[in-house]
Amino acid sequence: MKSYEQIFLANREWSQSKLIKDPNYFKRLSLNQSPQYLWIGCSDSRVPANEVTGTGAGELFVHRNIANQVFSTDKNFMSVLKYAVDYLKVEHIVICGHYGCGGVKAAMSDLQDEHITPWINGIKKTAECNKDTLNQIKDETTKINSMIEINVIEQVDRLYNNPIVRAAWARGHHLHIHGWIFDLETGELSTLKEVNPDELPLDIYNNQETLVN
Ligand SMILES: [Zn+2]
Numbered sequence: 626m627k628s629y630e631q632i633f634l635a636n637r638e639w640s641q642s643k644l645i646k647d648p649n650y651f652k653r654l655s656l657n658q659s660p661q662y663l664w665i666g667c668s669d670s671r672v673p674a675n676e677v678t679g680t681g682a683g684e685l686f687v688h689r690n691i692a693n694q695v696f697s698t699d700k701n702f703m704s705v706l707k708y709a710v711d712y713l714k715v716e717h718i719v720i721c722g723h724y725g726c727g728g729v730k731a732a733m734s735d736l737q738d739e740h741i742t743p744w745i746n747g748i749k750k751t752a753e754c755n756k757d758t759l760n761q762i763k764d765e766t767t768k769i770n771s772m773i774e775i776n777v778i779e780q781v782d783r784l785y786n787n788p789i790v791r792a793a794w795a796r797g798h799h800l801h802i803h804g805w806i807f808d809l810e811t812g813e814l815s816t817l818k819e820v821n822p823d824e825l826p827l828d829i830y831n832n833q834e835t836l837v838n
Pocket of ligand 1: 667668669691692693723725726727728729
């Protein structure tokens with residue numbers, strides 16, 4: 626049997642197992658979605674969003690790319706963010722990086738690729754800004770993992786300044802931002818940085834003019 630044929634068999638087993646527990650499972654799921662979380666993760670095959678969070682269908686709205694990056698110039702990302710925040714009204718945005726990230730590793734190497742290199746250029750710039758800290762770390766794996774953490778924090782900071790997020794806060798939308806890291810060796814998630822909407826400067830709630838583009 627071909628490997629992709631195995632996937633269809635596994636799919637039928639999965640759908641049947643859901644129906645045995647709840648005959649209306651798919652009917653109900655097909656009606657609408659109301660996830661509480663927008664998950665922004667790396668495309669890495671070892672960090673499946675639903676599996677590592679123990680969530681099921683309908684619980685995470687997902688955007689993934691190489692090295693879990695957010696750019697306000699990325700139409701794909703911005704449309705996902707807009708839909709999640711303004712239409713689905715999620716209450717949590719998770720940026721999840723992972724140790725051993727190949728995208729961050731590539732950004733710290735001399736890789737030249739017409740498509741990948743421009744995408745990871747922002748990480749190269751962040752590494753340059755943090756070179757004094759990074760150069761103090763002698764072990765290469767530890768240095769890369771440190772940059773992986775810095776990259777997650779950088780993306781949280783970008784989200785904090787994102788116009789869609791700022792507009793949501795200005796409207797009083799109770800939106801949390803979480804910067805998380807997944808450890809491939811232990812399977813555990815940990816928090817690196819959080820933005821709690823209860824602790825924002827008051828002008829973010831009151832002044833639309835604080836919007837940053
Ligand atoms: Zn990765």
